[in-house]
Amino acid sequence: MGTKTIGVRDDVYERLKARKRKDESFTELMDRLLDESPGDWRDGFGGLESEAAADLERIAAESRTNMSSGLATRQQEVLEELADAMETESESVCREGDE
Structure with a gap:
């Protein structure tokens, strides 16, 4: 599996760093955060x-x-x-x- 370098603003980096656990990498952090998020708010939008x-x-x-x-x-x-x-x-x- 390859890797990508992404740019983030300093304030975003600090927010990510604050949520990062001691034993996890930034990749693991972002993976965890993405799994915890409810998904794209547009999914199912307008569907009653x-x-x-x-x-x-x-x-x-x-x-x-x-x-x-x-x-x-x-x-x-x-x-x-x-x-x-x-x-x-x-x-x-x-x-x-x-x-």
Whole structure:
């Protein structure tokens, strides 16, 4: 088996050295660390089981519906308040004109 020389920054070397056991080489250290790591985080990314995916879709749809109806309700309330304010202002202007 061959060997390769790799370059690492000084800070990375110090971190590796701190994790290295007395009886292991840097190759053994890196092999151990790679075996201990959970693997590539991208493996299986985006892959939900069908039941979990269906639950997520249902929750997202409910959330959109709730948000949409909440916004529509608030929009209606604001329009009514605006109409009332405009009506009050119009009545006030009419009274001022009568005086």
